[in-house]
Amino acid sequence: MFDLEEFIPYRLYQATEKSSQKFRQVYTSEYGITRAEWRVLFNVGLYAPISSGEIVERTALDKSKISRAVQRLVDRAWLTRDGDEKDRRRNTLELTAQGAHALASLSSRAQEHNQSIIDRIGHEKARTLLQLLREIEAIDSAASRKGACKPDQAQ
Amino acid sequence: MFDLEEFIPYRLYQATEKSSQKFRQVYTSEYGITRAEWRVLFNVGLYAPISSGEIVERTALDKSKISRAVQRLVDRAWLTRDGDEKDRRRNTLELTAQGAHALASLSSRAQEHNQSIIDRIGHEKARTLLQLLREIEAIDSAASRKGACKPDQAQ
DNA sequence: TGACATTCATCTCATTTGCAACAGTCGCAT
DNA sequence: ATGCGACTGTTGCAAATGAGATGAATGTCA
Numbered sequence: 001m002f003d004l005e006e007f008i009p010y011r012l013y014q015a016t017e018k019s020s021q022k023f024r025q026v027y028t029s030e031y032g033i034t035r036a037e038w039r040v041l042f043n044v045g046l047y048a049p050i051s052s053g054e055i056v057e058r059t060a061l062d063k064s065k066i067s068r069a070v071q072r073l074v075d076r077a078w079l080t081r082d083g084d085e086k087d088r089r090r091n092t093l094e095l096t097a098q099g100a101h102a103l104a105s106l107s108s109r110a111q112e113h114n115q116s117i118i119d120r121i122g123h124e125k126a127r128t129l130l131q132l133l134r135e136i137e138a139i140d141s142a143a144s145r146k147g148a149c150k151p152d153q154a155q
Numbered sequence: 156m157f158d159l160e161e162f163i164p165y166r167l168y169q170a171t172e173k174s175s176q177k178f179r180q181v182y183t184s185e186y187g188i189t190r191a192e193w194r195v196l197f198n199v200g201l202y203a204p205i206s207s208g209e210i211v212e213r214t215a216l217d218k219s220k221i222s223r224a225v226q227r228l229v230d231r232a233w234l235t236r237d238g239d240e241k242d243r244r245r246n247t248l249e250l251t252a253q254g255a256h257a258l259a260s261l262s263s264r265a266q267e268h269n270q271s272i273i274d275r276i277g278h279e280k281a282r283t284l285l286q287l288l289r290e291i292e293a294i295d296s297a298a299s300r301k302g303a304c305k306p307d308q309a310q
Numbered sequence: 311t312g313a314c315a316t317t318c319a320t321c322t323c324a325t326t327t328g329c330a331a332c333a334g335t336c337g338c339a340t
Numbered sequence: 341a342t343g344c345g346a347c348t349g350t351t352g353c354a355a356a357t358g359a360g361a362t363g364a365a366t367g368t369c370a
Contacts, residue, residue, distance in 0.1 A: 002262035004197050006285060008272050009178060012171040015291040017215050020164040034326090042159050053348060060172050062328060067349060089335045089348040107157035117163050121290050129287045130161060135276050136170040136284075189356085208318060217358060222320060244318040244365045 012136070023113045027106060036061055036069040038106070040093075044079060045103045049092045051084065078102055167291070178268045182261060191216055191224040193261070195248075199234060200258045204247045206239065233257055 004010055027038050043055045052070055056063045070093065073079040078099030084090035095103065118126040159165055175190075182193045191214075198210045207225055211218045225248065228234040233254030239245035250258065273281040 002266045004201055007265055007269050008281065008285065009171065009175040009268075011285055011288040011292075012167060012174055014215065015288040016164065016167040016171045018292045018294055019167055023164060046159055051348080056349095060169065063349070064328070064351080065326090067351090068326085071350090087336070087348085091349070110162055111157045113164075114162050117291070117294070120294055121287065125287055125290070126163065128283065129291075130163065130166055132276065132280055132284045132287070133166040133170040135280070136272070137166075137173045139173055139272070139275055191356095206318080207320095218319075219321080219358065220356085223356085226320090242318085242366070246319070 008136075019117060023110060026109050026113070031102065031106065033072075034069065036065050037073055040066060040069045040073060041078065041095075041099065041103055041106070044093045044095055045100070045107075048094045051090045051092060053090065055093075073099070163291075174272060178265060181264050181268070186257065186261065188227075189224065191220050192228055195221060195224045195228060196233065196250075196254065196258055196261070199248045199250055200255070200262075203249045206245045206247060208245065210248075228254070 024035065027033050027035075033041070039059045039061065040055055043058055044050055047054070047058075052063070052066050055061075055070075056066050059066070070079065070081060070091070074081050077096055080094050080096055082092050082094075084092050121129070179190065182188050182190075188196070194214045194216065195210055198213055199205055202209070202213075207218070207221050210216075210225075211221050214221070225234065225236060225246070229236050232251055235249050235251055237247050237249075239247050276284070
């Protein structure tokens with residue numbers, strides 16, 4: 001009989017939720033942003049100048065979700081969104097000073113949070129886990145598909 | 156500097172989405188159910204008779220989400236929902252024959268899907284991964300909290 | 311017993327979400 | 341240049357969602 005407890009996507013989901021809980025408290029309660037906004041902020045911080053579409057690829061979130069998250073961050077003056085000069089369909093996103101400050105603060109909290117997880121399970125195990133997760137992510141979704149695979153989820 | 160790529164909750168989220176993509180196609184396109192409904196179905200299959208509240212605890216999904224998922228499955232005649240005789244606030248959920256049939260079918264698909272992941276990364280690595288995920292899940296969220304941690308998430 | 315807090319599930323309502331449709335832009339063959 | 345398909349990001353809309361309120365059942369304790 002099939003055992004739900006051994007079903008890898010299920011275990012991954014549960015571990016994701018558990019490991020995210022506290023940090024979600026931080027960015028929702030203290031900073032008033034959503035997970036999508038947090039994703040966008042971090043990605044702009046690391047890869048700016050970057051377009052919305054590139055963030056969609058990196059995060060595998062729906063493009064409309066990214067579009068609206070970007071809009072809210074621009075409204076909050078954490079990001080600037082300028083038209084790309086070479087391709088005017090695209091946006092170019094960058095941090096404002098205020099956004100950079102918020103990101104620095106959140107980064108620090110994320111670092112603490114990550115360290116507490118690593119401390120909990122041990123450094124070696126954490127390294128192993130990250131490596132395994134990268135292998136899971138590398139699964140080629142093009143294999144044996146009937147149609148295109150959609151990102152994001154209803155849950 | 157903080158590295159998003161090494162942030163365990165982020166890697167977990169990405170791996171979860173990637174590993175769930177194809178199977179989500181199965182239960183959404185072919186069976187027309189949501190992730191929450193799938194969770195409920197499996198949990199009732201494994202632990203029936205079970206109440207809505209117990210599923211909330213097991214899945215860490217929001218109680219209203221579970222309530223509505225149960226409602227839809229009852230409407231679809233995959234579940235029965237009877238009042239508990241000893242505590243009439245509670246529900247007792249069980250599969251109908253039709254629900255059991257759907258679950259058996261979905262289980263088989265889930266088994267295939269899980270096996271394809273295991274084949275991809277290797278049996279030993281899969282075992283290691285599951286063990287590590289269980290350790291992550293076991294993180295005690297009671298440590299150093301200010302308020303209660305909420306389950307589930309936005310987005 | 312009676313008063314009152316707690317628990318369970320559902321429901322309400324404002325907000326968020328995913329999907330599809332859309333407008334604007336580009337690449338490229340003609 | 342022109343037509344046309346592919347792409348980028350936004351928006352409309354129905355459906356899903358989360359937080360808190362509600363109603364009913366139970367527990368607690370004097």
